[in-house]
Amino acid sequence: MARPAEKASLDQWYVIDAEADIPAEPRPNRLLGRDLIVARDADGTVIVREKRDDGALGEPLPTIVRWGYIWTTLGKPERGLFELPEADEPDRRHVVCGAVAVNASGLRIIENFLDMAHFPFVHTDILGAEPNTEVHHYTTEIRRDVDEVWATNCEFFQPQAALSAEGGIMTQYMYRVMAPFQTLLYKTCPAAANRWDVICLFVQPLDHDRCRAHPVMFIIDDESTLTSMVHFQQLIFLQDRIILENQRPRLLPLEPRAEIPTRADISSVAYRRWLKEKGVTFGTAERAA
Numbered sequence: 326m327a328r329p330a331e332k333a334s335l336d337q338w339y340v341i342d343a344e345a346d347i348p349a350e351p352r353p354n355r356l357l358g359r360d361l362i363v364a365r366d367a368d369g370t371v372i373v374r375e376k377r378d379d380g381a382l383g384e385p386l387p388t389i390v391r392w393g394y395i396w397t398t399l400g401k402p403e404r405g406l407f408e409l410p411e412a413d414e415p416d417r418r419h420v421v422c423g424a425v426a427v428n429a430s431g432l433r434i435i436e437n438f439l440d441m442a443h444f445p446f447v448h449t450d451i452l453g454a455e456p457n458t459e460v461h462h463y464t465t466e467i468r469r470d471v472d473e474v475w476a477t478n479c480e481f482f483q484p485q486a487a488l489s490a491e492g493g494i495m496t497q498y499m500y501r502v503m504a505p506f507q508t509l510l511y512k513t514c515p516a517a518a519n520r521w522d523v524i525c526l527f528v529q530p531l532d533h534d535r536c537r538a539h540p541v542m543f544i545i546d547d548e549s550t551l552t553s554m555v556h557f558q559q560l561i562f563l564q565d566r567i568i569l570e571n572q573r574p575r576l577l578p579l580e581p582r583a584e585i586p587t588r589a590d591i592s593s594v595a596y597r598r599w600l601k602e603k604g605v606t607f608g609t610a611e612r613a614a
């Protein structure tokens with residue numbers, strides 16, 4: 326039997342579906358190795374319950390509806406959802422990109438999201454291209470006041486940084502990990518010089534080595550159609566999925582010597598240290614609980 330989820334992972338909020346995708350009739354879902362049933366009550370309010378091993382349904386779990394998604398928890402989170410003020414700016418497009426199933430640890434997906442070194446090789450001629458393969462020096466910190474991992478002063482040369490970009494540009498990035506399975510990035514907005522586009526990746530861990538990723542963008546782009554923006558993001562993410570599903574070991578090692586980091590990986594080193602401090606073991610190669 327698989328290791329059950331530990332307290333550090335249970336006491337978090339997770340996206341389980343886009344609100345618009347939840348039908349009237351009850352539907353199975355899954356989170357952290359446990360089965361859920363998601364339904365709507367007579368008013369249309371979404372109700373999430375755990376389906377126990379004997380088939381009985383538990384009491385409704387706490388839920389939050391935000392940014393187009395249903396969030397729930399199997400534990401007792403110490404706080405609500407993280408701050409995302411850009412999401413409320415009225416001139417941004419809110420682009421829910423659709424869930425993608427990935428046969429990999431959800432933590433691997435977060436780590437891949439933080440990694441710039443793969444751009445020229447995995448997203449060739451879009452987010453990177455040879456010979457511009459070097460990851461320039463950037464800064465990483467664990468911000469104790471908000472308990473988040475940040476990487477700042479990141480930059481990379483990108484042939485097609487966004488659908489709205491015309492030609493290659495040096496793109497600036499900032500990365501943020503708000504919770505063990507939740508991350509986002511701020512990147513140069515080709516359509517507005519003094520603002521950042523925001524791309525979030527909300528990961529729903531189904532099992533240790535299987536998850537669903539829910540990408541959503543809050544971007545400034547008056548030109549592109551919604552469909553074309555969704556397709557652009559899906560293309561990028563499907564390129565990542567091929568890499569993610571072939572990574573070994575499948576679960577994320579937290580021991581520093583298990584995989585040898587380079588200077589470009591300092592954000593991943595900080596992320597793993599932060600996970601270890603928190604006692605997160607779901608999706609990791611850790612033996613001890």
Ligand SMILES: [Fe+2]
Binds near residue numbers: 438443447448561
């Ligand atoms: Fe990628």
